[in-house]
Amino acid sequence: MAASTLVKSGNGAEKRAKKEPKLLLGRFEVGKLLGAGTFAKVYVARNVRTDELVAIKALDKEKIVKWGLISQIKREIAILRRVRHPYIVQLFEVMATKTKIYFVMEYVCGGELFSRISKGRLREDAARRYFQQLVSAVAFCHARGVFHRDLKPENLLVDENGDLKVSDFGLSAVAEQSRGGDDLLHTFCGMPAYVAPEVLSRRGYDGAKVDIWSCGIILFVLTAGCLPFRYCNIVSLYRKIYKGDFRCP
Numbered sequence: 001m002a003a004s005t006l007v008k009s010g011n012g013a014e015k016r017a018k019k020e021p022k023l024l025l026g027r028f029e030v031g032k033l034l035g036a037g038t039f040a041k042v043y044v045a046r047n048v049r050t051d052e053l054v055a056i057k058a059l060d061k062e063k064i065v066k067w068g069l070i071s072q073i074k075r076e077i078a079i080l081r082r083v084r085h086p087y088i089v090q091l092f093e094v095m096a097t098k099t100k101i102y103f104v105m106e107y108v109c110g111g112e113l114f115s116r117i118s119k120g121r122l123r124e125d126a127a128r129r130y131f132q133q134l135v136s137a138v139a140f141c142h143a144r145g146v147f148h149r150d151l152k153p154e155n156l157l158v159d160e161n162g163d164l165k166v167s168d169f170g171l172s173a174v175a176e177q178s179r180g181g182d183d184l185l186h187t188f189c190g191m192p193a194y195v196a197p198e199v200l201s202r203r204g205y206d207g208a209k210v211d212i213w214s215c216g217i218i219l220f221v222l223t224a225g226c227l228p229f230r231y232c233n234i235v236s237l238y239r240k241i242y243k244g245d246f247r248c249p
Helices: 002-019 061-066 070-082 113-117 124-143 197-201 207-224 234-243
Strands: 028-036 040-047 053-060 091-096 100-106 156-158 164-166
Touching (some): 061 100, 113 156, 124 207, 197 207
Antiparallel strands (some): 040 053, 053 100
């Protein structure tokens, strides 16, 4: 009888173990996948101690080392710790295992601003509000020597209160990164349709000014519902950006 009781209790413990969720780093119950890229995946997760929802960005260490991105990841962490602002996605903590690096970040439940403008232009009052919040966040970054360099609607999230949150500082730079003694940045980055002409020239550029250019493109998209520089191929796009060839609807 004792043996059978032991077997039964063992089965019960096994069933309970199956029901208990596997916790990441002992604290986070990982939920659905929010997005995926070449080097990272982002999940929504619940902190079982506080019941708070967070976003966890999981980066593959092997790929990071293979592609020589260690310094870039370190810079992104340092930048996120430097720019704490109501309209910027907050980094709570960074953790690591043998194979992964985890960014535990603020979870923004409203999705990308891009999904809102993909249906057409916004009302002027809504566009104004988003733009004011964007400029507030960008000005805060620039005051601390941080340049985003990849501003676009896909990197602007909206929270449950309808407020903007700037995200994805993976291509960001800091003022001390300039090379060549001219106080200019030289790395080509950013989405082509939002890139300033001086970035295309590859002669060096002011990080703050190219962010402001991208903000202008975003404002155009918010109010017009389309990009200012329409194109059929990348060459024609760059030509139009150089010439400032666009029309307001």
